[in-house]
Amino acid sequence: MNFSLFLLAVFDGIAYAALVFMVALGLTLIFGVLRILNVAHGSLYAIGAYVTASVGAAIFAAGFAPFLAFPLMLIAAALIGVVLGGPIEYLLLRRIYHRPEVLQLLVTFAVFMILEDVQRQIWGTQPYFEATALQLLGNVQVLGVYYTVYQLIFLPLVALTVLIGLRLFLRRALAGKLIMAVTEDREAAQAIGINADRVFFLTFVVGAALAALGGALASPTTSVLPGIGADMIVLSFAVVATAGLGQIEGAAVAALLIGLGRSFAVYLMPELQVLVPYLIMLSVLLIRPEGLFGRPGARKI
């Protein structure tokens, strides 16, 4: 492997990592605050992609300006966060916070199963493809290889912006501080008058919107079709576990690690490509069960 191939592999890894990070971010945020591993996250990702692709196709066919593809993604994500994420938290999860975590996980698993069929009822089985956003930004040539600006530059920039934005929000904004407080110690936070229910609701809506945004951002690069949610959830699950549950910056590092591992596998040993994310996850968990950046849980005495 020469140096230029090495660089190509790095570029591919970063582009891929950016997308995976966006999805894993919502998952880890929800876990950090609600302590729920949300399997339905994969469905929200898929629905985000479906809404963006189908609405995009409709409005561009009607002659609207192509640049609207970008605001459309944000609108779709926010809408899904509120319209779907809200009721899931309010009607289902709220009833089971005091329940064992297996049950919590199974509730999101059930929601996932239901949403899979809902998607098929709404969007059918034929793949959707809507790449206006990607075409708008064009290509860039690096070392004799064409990359799309969208994947090589835009997605990593968005990922970085979201990462920094979320960090600032959690540290500086009032709502963010409340979220941090509830994450640290729920009882203490409630004791000083923080409405934990509202914080949970807000977090879940934001997390769901991030999943949908991940789907929206992915939609120009891929075919949107049944089953994309199930694949994405395991992958982002591996990222989150590798990083340490609830670790936001950690998720960025783990996504990079997995993205690079995957792209180097394609260059060196294509057969190992599928194996890489899980191998990374396993080796990290065996050495540090709480993940790369997780804090070890105190043992109950």
Added chain:
Amino acid sequence: MRRQLLMAAALALLPATAIAQDKPDSLNIGIATFLTGPASVFGVPARDAAEIIVERINDEGGLDGVPISLTYIDEGAGGESMMAEYRRLAEDQGVEIFFAAVSSGSCGAIAPVAEDLEVLNILWDCGTQRIFEENDYKYVYRTQANATPEMLGALLYLLKTTPDFSTIAVVNQDYAWGRDSWDIFSTALKAMKPDVEVVGEFFPAFGAPDFSTEISRLQALRPDVILSTSWGGDLDTFVRQAAQRGLMNSTTFLLPLGESSLERLGSALPQGVLIGARGDHYFMHPERRDDPEFQEFVETFHERTGAYPIYPAFHMYQAFEAFLAAHSKAIEAGGGEWPSKDQLVEAMEGLTFQGLGRELTIREDNQAIEAQLFGTTVMTDEHPFAVLENMMIFDGEDMTTPVGEESIEWVGSLTPDYVDQVDVATYDR
């Protein structure tokens, strides 16, 4: 729970329908197809085709006055559910005729069961050549070609249209079809054009959402030809990503299942891509497009679904035509009596029938001989998507592995002059 058991028991006590020889009140056919999952891009158009065909038959008064009804089995529900439902239909509902299935995996599971249950099973879409090469069946027939002629046809078309290439790379889905089709193609290629170098073999996971890394790698490798037997969303994604990044300008793409993606890909699929259709299937089939039967089906299908029929729809049509032809052949042989299941099965052997392509014949090993159509994409004013030009229809007879031989071994024994031995008809547009 107990109620469910009772319900199950009650259902089980319902009398079975058709008793052989007596004309039944209705004829139920079980169809296994993908209603869910990624392969529903094939399964659902095929179901739509089945509905159109059966509606037409029933509107005309049914099959000799017997109305046909269909029961679907979802392959996407997973092996256990599919087999349970198959057996429920066969053992409880008395269904004796099945069209199953799309995926090679499903066919491999169903064929031995159908044989044991003694029900007529038409393999209407699955492509694995192994089924009749590794086993003998009495009740299982295939009404279309298999992977061997499909891949040989692709190779012949490539050799005829692009004779001067020296490197090739492959990007196939990682499952039996992707692996087997490459095995056949590469073995035949080595036998017929030994100087070609294979520079890259990629088998991304089935349903992979992103091929960016493979495309970067391919751009660095610069092969003359890229083969992909992928289909559905995988193929769409791969083609769009490759086209977007300019890979398709410098390289000849050979997509043996491309026909099923033409309309979906729209203008994203550039000119000059070599396309196949797993048989001679095309909504503008050069030899059939003027037939009223052909036109009526294509129009009804388009009206009903908003899309032109793709090869699974044609395969479904063929399965029905085979069944209908066997039925009338059996009636003739039985002196006008409604045929029993075994008479029907007997009639399948050596059957000649025609769907919406060329005529097909079922060989003694239960494998049908089907012609193969290939073409090159071109943009026209008529459609917002690429259509085919420079079409070639290869005769199936010379491309199907001889009875009793094993495909890989047989294609490995071919010689470079085989290219000119296969009967071919060429059409401009």
Added chain:
Amino acid sequence: MLARYVIPALLILIVPLLPFLAPWLKVVLIIALAKGIAVLGVTTLLRAGQVSFGHALFFAIAAYASAFLARSAVGGEFFVMLLLGTFAAGLSGLLVGLFVVRYRGIFFGMLNLAFSMIFWSILEKFYYLTGGADGIHVRRPTVLGISLARAEFETFLFYFAFLLALLLGWVALRFLNSPIGHLFQTVKTNETRLQYLGISPRRTLLVGYVFSAGLCGVGGVLLATVQGIVTPDYAWWIRSGEMVFIAVLGGAGSVAGAFVGALAYELVRTYAAAFAADIWQMVLGAFLLVIILFAPGGMIGIYDTLMRRLFRNGGSARDRDAESEAAYRPAVEGKKP
């Protein structure tokens, strides 16, 4: 109180008769029994407060081991396949167990998931060895050297699986009531006490882990032989999820619940696939939601409550729900930082 035992006894008597009433149901029942035995493994671990989201691993290892055996020169003999498959599952349970018994709660679940997903990727990727996504065809094995036709083989398999389920259910109860079984369950209630007693909780957990892996193995071999095919699907996360799903459906921690849950699950799934082919997932998902939200004790919990209401002895339904929920409580405490 006697009535509480009459209905289960009747059920146990009715099940062997079902194939006479509905021959096609035989296969569904074998699948349900196979899954029930595997779920028994998951249930056993639940008694120690641990939830594994990767037990499909052992299910798949046993299934593939028996498939390889059937394909090899030795040929397929059902009892050899069963023994070898179970042994392979138990052995890999020992190896994986050595790592994972160091962890509790969500980490335990995730490590199991990671192991199973790695095995799944290997099955998918090494096409020439494992048949890739299409798996390996498992020829109908001989039974004690006799080759049976499909119908006879399935009848044999059904009654064998039924007896095996009864036997293994009894063994599981014996295990849980044995001294080591009590220690095993103490991992859930008070692990520290074990250490004060000078007993290694890890080793105790390992014993139970190997036992549960072996049970999953038995289920895997049964499913592989009745299906006639093994696919990587056997190791996928959704299958592990399905096992936990069934355990909760039946009544987490309950031995009988494993089988009741598996039967209910298979029947609902079969009928949903038959009569609502487009939305069978939705039906199952809704079924699961209703159980979790309104009957956390699972089907066994519902049954107990019903019996108590009918005969007015014992605690209220609420107590029972709280009781059955306690089955997984420690997992929650384990994750608290």
